[in-house]
Amino acid sequence: LVLAVNKWDGLDEYHRDQVKRDIERKLHFLSFAKLHFISALNGTGVDKVLKSVDEAYAAAMAKLSTPKLTRALIGALEKQAPPKSGRFTPKMRYAHQGGSNPPLIVIHGSVLDDVSASYTRYLERTFCEIFKLKGTxxxxQYNSSKNPFEGSKPKPLTESEQRKAxxxxxxxxKLYG
Structure with a gap:
């Protein structure tokens, strides 16, 4: 996505600053998009917009390999560990690309159900910086593995184990339990 603001040459400095502030305030959810100020009449800035469109398309259709994504994930985890969610700390094991246009990164691990939104934004920024995904x-997405022993009862101790305990x-x- 590329944002182009036209009629830029007809504004004085005060109104230019005001337009920039309004765009940042009202379109904060488009922080990933490149912003260009152009004048179609004079032709200034149009070539940069077309170059940004090509870059945004390349970023949206990018193929990201699993080893590179996993290395980037491990680097992000070493730099800033995820905060605890409840009693347990989320364990992120590996990442792979789940789709494109826009890119989807699937992270596998355990206790990933309650990863905070701020940590997800941190990972998004990190992946965008490393893989140069600008304009998309x-x-x-988190895939959390399940505990295979959840819900099962422990087997009873044998007679010799009971005597030992x-x-x-x-x-x-304390030996058992």
């Missing part, structure tokens, strides 16, 4: 939004309790040590 980046989506991140009883002796350990008497001596003040």
């Amino acid at each position: 939004p980046l989506r991140i 009883h002796r350990a309790r008497i001596r003040g040590r």
